[in-house]
Amino acid sequence: MGAFPESPAMNSEEICFLPAHELVRRIRSRELSAVEVMDAHIAQIERVNPAVNAIVTFLPDLARTGARAVDAALARGDDPGPLAGLPVAHKDLAVTRGIRTTFGSPIYRDFVPDVDTIVVERLKKAGAITIGKTNVPEFGAGSQTFNPLFGATRNPYDLDKTPGGSSGGAAAALACGLIPIADGSDLGGSLRNPASFCNVAGLRPSPGRVPNWPSLSAWFPMGVVGPMARTVQDIALTMSAIAGPDPRAPTSLQDPAVLFNRPLARDFKGARIAWSRDLGGLPFEPEVSEITEKQRGIFTELGCVVEDATPDLRDADNIFGVMRAWNMELSYGQLLKSKRDQMKDTVIWNIEQGSRLTGPQVGAAEVQCTQLFHRMREFMGKFDFLVAPVVQVLPFAVEVPYPTEINGVKLDTYIDWMRSCSRITVTGAPAVSVPCGFSRKGLPVGLQIVGRLQDDFGVLQIAHAFEQATALWKLRPAVAHNNS
Numbered sequence: 001m002g003a004f005p006e007s008p009a010m011n012s013e014e015i016c017f018l019p020a021h022e023l024v025r026r027i028r029s030r031e032l033s034a035v036e037v038m039d040a041h042i043a044q045i046e047r048v049n050p051a052v053n054a055i056v057t058f059l060p061d062l063a064r065t066g067a068r069a070v071d072a073a074l075a076r077g078d079d080p081g082p083l084a085g086l087p088v089a090h091k092d093l094a095v096t097r098g099i100r101t102t103f104g105s106p107i108y109r110d111f112v113p114d115v116d117t118i119v120v121e122r123l124k125k126a127g128a129i130t131i132g133k134t135n136v137p138e139f140g141a142g143s144q145t146f147n148p149l150f151g152a153t154r155n156p157y158d159l160d161k162t163p164g165g166s167s168g169g170a171a172a173a174l175a176c177g178l179i180p181i182a183d184g185s186d187l188g189g190s191l192r193n194p195a196s197f198c199n200v201a202g203l204r205p206s207p208g209r210v211p212n213w214p215s216l217s218a219w220f221p222m223g224v225v226g227p228m229a230r231t232v233q234d235i236a237l238t239m240s241a242i243a244g245p246d247p248r249a250p251t252s253l254q255d256p257a258v259l260f261n262r263p264l265a266r267d268f269k270g271a272r273i274a275w276s277r278d279l280g281g282l283p284f285e286p287e288v289s290e291i292t293e294k295q296r297g298i299f300t301e302l303g304c305v306v307e308d309a310t311p312d313l314r315d316a317d318n319i320f321g322v323m324r325a326w327n328m329e330l331s332y333g334q335l336l337k338s339k340r341d342q343m344k345d346t347v348i349w350n351i352e353q354g355s356r357l358t359g360p361q362v363g364a365a366e367v368q369c370t371q372l373f374h375r376m377r378e379f380m381g382k383f384d385f386l387v388a389p390v391v392q393v394l395p396f397a398v399e400v401p402y403p404t405e406i407n408g409v410k411l412d413t414y415i416d417w418m419r420s421c422s423r424i425t426v427t428g429a430p431a432v433s434v435p436c437g438f439s440r441k442g443l444p445v446g447l448q449i450v451g452r453l454q455d456d457f458g459v460l461q462i463a464h465a466f467e468q469a470t471a472l473w474k475l476r477p478a479v480a481h482n483n484s
Helices: 012-016 020-028 034-052 060-076 118-125 168-175 193-198 232-242 257-261 286-294 296-301 316-342 345-355 359-380 416-425 456-470
Strands: 055-058 087-091 129-134 181-186 201-204 224-229 272-275 305-308 385-389 431-438 444-451
Touching (some): 020 232, 034 055, 034 087, 034 129, 034 168, 055 168, 087 118, 118 232, 168 181, 168 224, 181 232, 193 444, 224 232, 257 456, 286 385, 286 431, 316 345, 316 359, 385 456, 416 444, 431 456, 444 456
Parallel strands (some): 087 129, 087 181, 272 385
Antiparallel strands (some): 055 129, 181 224, 201 224, 385 444, 431 444
């Protein structure tokens, strides 16, 4: 099979915190074997995961088998793919063939699907190796990751706090070096919120950029799947494997995934930035606003022209509330009839909201959404990017299901605190969360960068420039370090 060339010895923690693109380079050049990389991540999971509870189905034997197959392919001179040897854990909402998928619900505690979702298919085909599944709230409902099967996932930067959600297990796992890349999904902020809370990057792609199947609502544009990683370059690398059309997903965009292989470096001199502090009057915790405001000057230093401006987002909250409730009833309405006693109260409430909707209510929301799209389109004709905070609050206590007030403003429902993300969802624009800073108590805060229609790559380019200027992604949580 041939020996791997000698390289300076790296301990397992150093391997686990190499960026994904650097891991791939070293595996493909055979400076590191895929088995070495996998063993390092398995050791990190065994040591750190009990503290954070990010990975809820752990498959070390399967992962080692996959790693040996990558090494064997390289020894033969075969190409294992652009993600060769990268450990990946899939969100427990994504169906995985032959691997338990629970959706965070006791109803599905023993469910083993016979198909992979497209994202999982594509990650495997690109050479990534499944190491497990990441924790989610029940049916992905809410941006706080806990469920009756596996309990709560904890924020690596403060174990008494939540990592956000619904891709909270993925974000916590990335922050701790348990995995270098992850998949997730986003309806009201589930790729962006946990990225902000855990000091990692999360991209909500344009609807259709990453095809989603199987799905009961193939034409529903607000729920998307996408990548998370510690760096924007690793987000782009993952997108180069998971983007692109698929005939099973009727709304999938036709652009090829190779678009994401282009260099991220770009001259932003003269680029116009709309800087929005509150996305149309939303309440924010003061420290969130302070932290994001401190980074405004980075864009000026990059050569951008930064101007205070916010698109007209009126009706966004009603649009999101109606369409989310409609989709919840569509997805789980029949299940509620037979399994009500096994479903959490917020899921029941949201399903019942959907069941009470009338045709005219849904129609009115669709008209409002169309009008909002055109207002956003005209606004983004004047600006290259919209920049705003990701989340309205700092990471909160892990025992709290959801915030009920922000800065003295009472919130009526479990999704009201997510509006800084959900208002962007209904515009159809791509958006990324990138590390922005830390609170006085060391809690992460992210910055949300929103692009023009289908300009996912442009969003990654400016997020990469911001990330390079701040280097905040390098600040690891203490729990991830091996101090023995």
